[in-house]
Amino acid sequence: MSPKVSETYKEEKRAAILTGALHCFVEKGFQATTVEDIVRRLGISKGALYGYFASKEEMYIQMANARMDDMVASLSTQFKGLPGAADKIRYLFDRFRKQSLLELRKWVTFHLDFMIYASRNPDLIESHDRYMDKALHVIQDIMEEGRRTGEFRSDLDASSAAYLFWSVRDGLALHFLLGGDEKNYRKILDDMEKMVLRFLASAPV
Amino acid sequence: MSPKVSETYKEEKRAAILTGALHCFVEKGFQATTVEDIVRRLGISKGALYGYFASKEEMYIQMANARMDDMVASLSTQFKGLPGAADKIRYLFDRFRKQSLLELRKWVTFHLDFMIYASRNPDLIESHDRYMDKALHVIQDIMEEGRRTGEFRSDLDASSAAYLFWSVRDGLALHFLLGGDEKNYRKILDDMEKMVLRFLASAPV
Amino acid sequence: MSPKVSETYKEEKRAAILTGALHCFVEKGFQATTVEDIVRRLGISKGALYGYFASKEEMYIQMANARMDDMVASLSTQFKGLPGAADKIRYLFDRFRKQSLLELRKWVTFHLDFMIYASRNPDLIESHDRYMDKALHVIQDIMEEGRRTGEFRSDLDASSAAYLFWSVRDGLALHFLLGGDEKNYRKILDDMEKMVLRFLASAPV
Amino acid sequence: MSPKVSETYKEEKRAAILTGALHCFVEKGFQATTVEDIVRRLGISKGALYGYFASKEEMYIQMANARMDDMVASLSTQFKGLPGAADKIRYLFDRFRKQSLLELRKWVTFHLDFMIYASRNPDLIESHDRYMDKALHVIQDIMEEGRRTGEFRSDLDASSAAYLFWSVRDGLALHFLLGGDEKNYRKILDDMEKMVLRFLASAPV
DNA sequence: CATGAATGAGGCTTCATTCAT
DNA sequence: TATGAATGAAGCCTCATTCAT
Known part of the structure; x- marks a missing residue:
């Protein structure tokens, strides 16, 4: 006791x-x-x-979860003050823009490295999935909100859109892992923001 | 022998x-x-x-380059028969769709793992940059073609757009590295295609 | 444990x-x-x-230094009881004579082998230099003492003489590395002693 | 046939x-x-x-022997023109002085490296002994000549003196293997020459 | 509970020598 | 004879994890 x-x-x-x-x-x-x-x-x-x-792995998993929970909590707080779904998406891109490339690289390394490791260890996949789900849900909620309020197209698949959002962002991080300059990075981030918002907002095809 | x-x-x-x-x-x-x-x-x-x-590293680099050259060559051939820039982009998404998730995962592991390794070994970064440049140039050429022919917006930055293209695609692959089902993957790929084409085609802001 | x-x-x-x-x-x-x-x-x-x-090299270097320090300390103690510079040189030759050829060979192997190795690894040269300096200084001090007291010639270059002393001694060890009998070895050691002392003591040319 | x-x-x-x-x-x-x-x-x-x-070793042995034979032959020729034993010794020191430290280091490495190797392989010791004997004999002959002509002391042990000669010289080379400057090297060589000649010439004790 | 010395399998790379062609 | 690809036994070093104190 x-x-x-x-x-x-x-x-x-x-x-x-x-x-x-x-x-x-x-x-x-x-x-x-x-x-x-x-x-x-x-x-x-x-x-x-x-x-x-119990192991290095376990440390990673718990740490990643803690970080993710923090991020989700932080976003939830920020989102409270933002009226629309599109604003939230813009806010996220602002956050991305504020992060230096150096910072970004560190985080990418942090995550990718473990993903690779996990991809060869089935036990870890589930843990990692749960972790990623949290990030997806944050976005998915925004997507649903946007669809509900009419900011986003009515035929938007919130889940797919969430995947798409993160893919766009993580893919960019990936491409700047080994090189590339800050200016270029931010230019593409701007383009991405436009691209994503246009896609979300556009009328159904 | x-x-x-x-x-x-x-x-x-x-x-x-x-x-x-x-x-x-x-x-x-x-x-x-x-x-x-x-x-x-x-x-x-x-x-x-x-x-x-000379080393495990060199094997990887040569192998990656050979594969990249093959891919570039194969695309060049295919592109000959395709009249427009948008067609070429569509063709690429078709190719992505044809690849099984299993296949995709293998390739992602193949690449990511080395990137992580290279990110801590400055000597390798240059090699990897050269490798990535080839992929970027293939897309950049399409972007420039599209802008010239008026298929894509006149203010398009071909280089940024190329980065964006691959980021979108690789980010998706990344997110399906550890899980996700084939159907979902293809659905998002469809959305991505639309998103990207809309972005490329849209009139200047 | x-x-x-x-x-x-x-x-x-x-x-x-x-x-x-x-x-x-x-x-x-x-x-x-x-x-x-x-x-x-x-x-x-x-x-x-x-x-x-940290490495095999480091083991060698620390070991050699420890041994050298011991030798220097032991000599310092012995030298305390010896009134003159020539006595100290004689004492050293006595020590050499007491060492068996087998012993000598082991030490020569120990040192030479590393010298060869070090001669191709710039990082190690410095370490080895410091090591040798200790041996040189012990003798240099004797040479200076002898010059001061008038036992040795007044134009003696203490540093050169120290080099010369060890060269003579190590050269002999070298020549008996692969063969030669104990008696012969000691005979030459006797001659060397005479030769060296005569050189040191002789009036300026 | x-x-x-x-x-x-x-x-x-x-x-x-x-x-x-x-x-x-x-x-x-x-x-x-x-x-x-x-x-x-x-x-x-x-x-x-x-x-x-048959092996790397064999190459070394044959090469060393050939070189030694060349050297002995070359010396023999040179010695023909030199009237006395002391002149011959002086000639040798001149040769040593003419050799740059860089050259010297190369030769020392060449020989020492193999000696160390040979010292652990009994089969090679005999070969190496024969090799060294040639060098010793060249000097021994001079020593005997000097004693006969009265240039050198009458109680000189030609064999020991030969050993001593080479020891002095090789020991010096050894000490300059890893460091030291040309000027210092030559200074000591000068001292050595004096020391050796004085020893050889001096009257019996 | 904390400590950190010890484990030991396993990683990458080298090189004298052989032998099929 | 000449060739040089192939061999494979070592070599040095790393590091997640354990366990006696």
Whole structure:
């Protein structure tokens, strides 16, 4: 009933570990980050780390979920102040634009690296799916809202549109992973925004 | 198996090695494929392999380039029979649609895995850039053609549009890397096609 | 065998590894000694070894430095009881004479092998230079002392003389690396001693 | 009775291979030179090379012997014109002085590298001994001549003195293998010459 | 609970030598 | 004879995970 240390302590430690690990994964990618990197940054022992997480994988999954939940929560808050569906989409593109290419690259590495890893380990796919679903739902809700309010076309498939939205954005990130300059990146982001909004808004074919 | 062989022999062996390695890379990804995997599959010795390629990296690069060149050549041929720029874009989406999700996943793994690896090895970035440039140029040419013929908007930035095209497509592939069903995939591909064509064709803003 | 051990434990283990490696290097030379040889001899794993030393090279360098420091310290102590510079030189030749040819050969192998290796790896040259400097300085000090006290000629270049001293000695070791009998070796050592002392003592030309 | 190709041809080819291999060994040392290096330089095949020499070792031994014979022959010729034993020693030191440090280093690497290698392979020791004996005899003859003519002390042990001569010289080379500047090298060479001549010439103790 | 030394399989690459052509 | 592709045993080093303290 009463563990040696309080649950709160454990929870905080968990979070602290996740934060430290996040920095490492973001800096070097999942595969290239060693457990040694993580514990060195945190100033804890490997044993301690393995007391909280069963494996490097598990750390990644929990961390990704936490991040995703944060992002979803943050977006929900922001969205409250935005009247329309199109505004929300624009807001998202603004966010993308604000992120530097360097930042973007780090996140892309962080995610892609694990996706590749997961794609060869069936156990991880489900975890990752749940993770991605959250991102999809945020967008899907916007799409449905837009269709309801008439901002977006009436024949819009909200789910497909959500996929499409992220594909567009992640594909761009992907193409700028290894090179490309900031200016070019933002130009395409502008084009993408126009393209997406036009597609969403356009009258049914 | 023997020396002073014809150039043909060597070329064929090279190709055979590349084919074998391709299977491995596609199956397990670049990082997870070991040289041992490749030589076991081919039934040759490691020394033999290193007689043809200086490193695992070089095998990947040459293989990717060969594949890219083939694709570019094949597209060029196909494009000869297609009158307009929009037709060419449509043809490309048709090709994407014909590819099974399984196939797609293999290729995504093949590419992404190496990109992640390359992103941490500056020497490789240049190689990869050259590789990607080929794909970009194929599309850029179409964009320029479309603008010239008036099929596409007059203010179209061919280079950005090429980036955008591939981003859209690769982003989709990315999102279906770990899951998703064939039907959904094709539905989104249809939407994408519409979205892209509408964007390209629309009058200047 | 276990963690959070005392610094003493680690220091002892370090020393133990160095001792084991020393045996191997002395027995087979630097290049021919494999990491496998060392860990087998010590009964530890490769990982354990690499926890203490970053590379085979580093093991060698630290080992050589430790040995050199010991030798310098031992000589310093001995020299305290010796009144003159010539006495110190004589003492050194005595030490050389006491060393068996077998011993000598091992040490020559130990050093030469690494020198050859280092001569092709610029990074290592500096390390090795520092190492040799220590030996040179010990002798240089004697030369300066002798010049000051008038035991040695007044125009003696202490630095050159130090080089000369070691060259003479190491050259001899070199020539007995592959063959030669103990008696002959000692006879030449006697001659060398006379030759060197006469050179040092002789009046300016 | 009559081989396919003339003995002359074979002999010339042997010599050509040896010359090419010499360049390689001198440039990179024995261990670091690969058979591939040698055949590439010569423009012949490995099979051809192995038709003339059973191993890399054998090439080295024969090459070293040839070089030594050349050197001995060259010295013999030079010595004809030199009236005294001391002159001959002085001539040798002149030769040493004429050699650049770069040249010297190459030769030292060439020899040392193989000595280390040989010291672990008993079969090779004998070969190497014979090789060194030639060098020793050249000097021994001078020593004996000097003693006979009264130029050198009457109690001189010609064999020991020969050892001593080479030790002095090779030891110096050794110390300049990894570093040191030309000027310093020559200064010590001068000192050595004085030291050696004084030792040889001095009256019995 | 925390510690961190130890494990050890496994990764990539090299190269003297052989032998089918 | 000449050729050079092929061999394959080593070599050095990494790192997720465990477990005695």
